[in-house]
Amino acid sequence: MTHEHIIAQLTKPGDFRVAATDGKARQGYLMTAHGLVRTPVFMPVGTVGSVKSIDPRDLHEMEAQIILGNTYHLYLRPGDDVVARRGGLHAFNGWDGPILTDSGGFQVFSLSGLRKITDEGVEFRSHIDGSKHFFTPEKAISIQQNLGSDIMMCFDECAAYGATREYTEKALKLTTDWAKRCREFHEPGKNGQILFGITQGGFFQDLRERSIEELTALPFEGFSLGGLSVGEPKDKMLEILRASAPLLPADKPRYLMGVGTPLDILDGIEAGIDMFDCVLPSRNARNGTLFTSMGKVNIKRAEFKEDDSPLDPNCDCYTCRTFSKAYLRHLYTAKELLSYRLNTIHNLAYFLRLTKDARQAIREGRFASFKAGVEAVYGPNV
């Protein structure tokens, strides 16, 4: 069956098909209320609705398919009720493609000292004004319904790296209970919004398996691995990733949350992951660290002062088509606002092309050599 035929079968949000595999790596298609997503996919992060320094035209030009919005941030400012009255996040921020929202869980649990967890939910204080708030699973879904995202995430507890087995087990249980409440609160398919379950289990593989077993017993449209890339050594992350990703249902999209570097993403794809998000390309862009086909480039370096070559000759982004390394270095050194924008355009284009190239490599059965080519530039993922 051709890819076109497979895509034609995806008629409603949440419909997903794997169209090609290469080892455990998969190339698939996920339908959402705002259109098709080709996987593996990288999702640029638009914390408060905008991908920092980037506008919707830029996103289309760099072939972004889907962006991520942060429930915690949008709830606090401008408020999910305000967004709902605007017609949802798409109408508000001008991005007409798919949007995934996280559940706020990760942000709320990162506010250590500012939050209190009960079975019912989490009380926390705003990082903006210290005001007190209470998130329950139902509240997290209600906010995401107000935001009108295409893909919503369950409210979960993400145990910190270094958490004891006992604590991790407790967090896992809470995550399963809350996932049930999320699923009950959001009727499948309602308003075209689909809901993904988040699996936890920290760095205990048997707990990972238990979480996956409990979560995948529930009728979610996709599943994620949560609680990775939270400060653990790389080999720990890879160990859990490689052992757990293949346990997620093969017929549903698999999402590795908050990961990661180009090599992390390729390791994820190799393990059978379909979706990724990370602030790394945009945050690093603002720090002058740029990802290229020749490896990482620190644009601050004096050696680029008179370098008239493009940042990456193999990149067709606006930045690389238009400007030299010398000019990018100058803008960075002078702290010009345009520096953040041009660097971000390039870094996001790099991550988006990386996953686009991965899709093609999978279709052509040469993912391993594609991955080896990137590793040859970026070194082994350690």
Added chain:
Amino acid sequence: MTHEHIIAQLTKPGDFRVAATDGKARQGYLMTAHGLVRTPVFMPVGTVGSVKSIDPRDLHEMEAQIILGNTYHLYLRPGDDVVARRGGLHAFNGWDGPILTDSGGFQVFSLSGLRKITDEGVEFRSHIDGSKHFFTPEKAISIQQNLGSDIMMCFDECAAYGATREYTEKALKLTTDWAKRCREFHEPGKNGQILFGITQGGFFQDLRERSIEELTALPFEGFSLGGLSVGEPKDKMLEILRASAPLLPADKPRYLMGVGTPLDILDGIEAGIDMFDCVLPSRNARNGTLFTSMGKVNIKRAEFKEDDSPLDPNCDCYTCRTFSKAYLRHLYTAKELLSYRLNTIHNLAYFLRLTKDARQAIREGRFASFKAGVEAVYGPNV
């Protein structure tokens, strides 16, 4: 003679024709090495080479004709020699339209306490690292030759507002002497770069007239009024502007430096000025103050929190075509980088359209009523 015929006669940089007048207001055409400039014209300021947060595509979309670069800033960083080796400012910053560079005089004289003036030139310390530098008229031109701007400005001394008659007279004399040295140093027409003289004279009309007489005796391709908008009351500025602008040669472009608000620009056009530059639209954009066809809008205001209307229904800029006031307010409140960009796009589009509309009004002999329409919105210019 049609405008097309007039334009066809402009064959070399510096060629200028007034094609229509309406009272003292003029609509003309100035040829530069990088193309034609329709006057009256507003020039966005690109201090260190980039108009803050804006890229060359944006500039073309908003119909910017010519931008301004700051000699002082570019000399310090990245260095005019570095820019020269890149092929000049156009090759460096990706803007292929005309560029005007100031002489650095205004910036250097603004470093009060950090500079020492002699007949030979000015010693000053860098605002970046405190390093010592010496600008002469020849040096200021040499830097601008390195930058490769289409229009260079003479090195002048701009007396501060409140300067005594004696000081102002001395500064005037120095400005004339330096203008002669600039003209001698830069052979007319060399490398397609044209040179404008700056007239001074502070707030003494007879000194203004003396400066104009002395400067216009020299063969410059254009003349400016310098030393206005330096902290004086509005009526002082208008008084000098109205009395002095008509004394500048009618057959050369007239440039009012560093001015101003929309009403200042219309007052300048009414007095016979052809060219303007100001950081006001871009700086105010970053502070959330936006210029619209209904007057000034402070996008921070709570009243816009749920306002789904565009910032300016009469504006066709990307910002107004795409986003609501509610979203612009949200971006501003969250201090998102995209806020600076979208606000700047709009404000520059407003200033550029204001001068475009003025050109049309002059051609159609209705400049007075056009100006009255803007005054009805922005109030009298006091």
